[in-house]
Amino acid sequence: xVQLVESGGTLVQPGGSLKLSCAAxxxxxxxxxMSWVRQAPGKGLEWVSLIYIAGSTYYADSVKGRFTISxxxxxxxxxxxxxxxxxxxxxxxxxxxxxxxxxxxxxxxxGQGTLVTVSS
Amino acid sequence: xxxxTQSPATLSLSPGERASLSCRASQSxxxxxxxxxxxxxxxxxxxxxxxxxxxTGIPARFSGSGSGxxxxxxxxxxxxxxFAVYYCQQRSVWPxxxxxxxxxxxxxx
Numbered sequence: 438x439v440q441l442v443e444s445g446g447t448l449v450q451p452g453g454s455l456k457l458s459c460a461a462x463x464x465x466x467x468x469x470x471m472s473w474v475r476q477a478p479g480k481g482l483e484w485v486s487l488i489y490i491a492g493s494t495y496y497a498d499s500v501k502g503r504f505t506i507s508x509x510x511x512x513x514x515x516x517x518x519x520x521x522x523x524x525x526x527x528x529x530x531x532x533x534x535x536x537x538x539x540x541x542x543x544x545x546x547x548g549q550g551t552l553v554t555v556s557s
Numbered sequence: 558x559x560x561x562t563q564s565p566a567t568l569s570l571s572p573g574e575r576a577s578l579s580c581r582a583s584q585s586x587x588x589x590x591x592x593x594x595x596x597x598x599x600x601x602x603x604x605x606x607x608x609x610x611x612x613t614g615i616p617a618r619f620s621g622s623g624s625g626x627x628x629x630x631x632x633x634x635x636x637x638x639x640f641a642v643y644y645c646q647q648r649s650v651w652p653x654x655x656x657x658x659x660x661x662x663x664x665x666x
Contacts, residue, residue, distance in 0.1 A: 472655065474601075474655075481644065481658075481659050482593075482601065482646075482657040483657065484654065484657065487655070495653050495654070531600055539607075540589055540606075541648075542647065542648035543591035543606045543607075543646060544591075544601075544603060544646075545603050545606075547600040547602070548600065550600055
């Protein structure tokens with residue numbers, strides 16, 4: 438059974454840093470495209486970042502230069518390092534899988550999310 | 558950048574009624590469009606991918622149609638558990654940027 442479990446969300450001050458993790462089971466993270474998607478309180482979904490199988494990474498303009506997506510094959514985990522955090526980065530962060538051997542333009546499995554609050 | 562517009566923003570319907578949700582893209586996305594359902598406090602759930610394919614375990618009352626710039630998610634007969642927010646989503650070819658629509662909230666009339 439495919440499962441994604443995020444962790445690491447907490448209250449952090451503006452300008453601070455935080456690292457989110459997503460533990461995967463039932464499949465291999467490094468054999469799939471993986472993404473982070475966030476949702477501000479009461480708002481819609483916003484794509485944040487993507488990592489390809491080959492390791493190439495891509496980011497939304499709103500986080501480019503501040504966030505870094507990575508993976509650890511030995512632990513089968515996905516991570517998101519977030520620096521220079523702003524109030525508008527607050528929200529629930531989801532990790533999500535892009536299924537392979539498909540058109541690879543959608544997310545088939547999502548974690549339950551982890552809450553990040555950026556506030557002084 | 559491709560922009561997705563969803564209408565209506567809110568839909569008030571009764572159980573048993575038919576729901577039609579629209580998603581329009583600012584330029585053609587071929588059939589590379591997905592639909593998700595999200596209930597309060599839960600993660601989104603994939604309903605439809607590639608415009609018209611139901612995801613695993615999704616009931617047959619959910620169907621998707623359209624191509625190019627105009628897409629529709631239809632729920633043939635609303636069940637109580639279907640009252641939720643629905644998002645459409647696409648991915649641009651290059652650079653790979655994923656975009657979500659603003660959502661349509663379906664609530665009980």
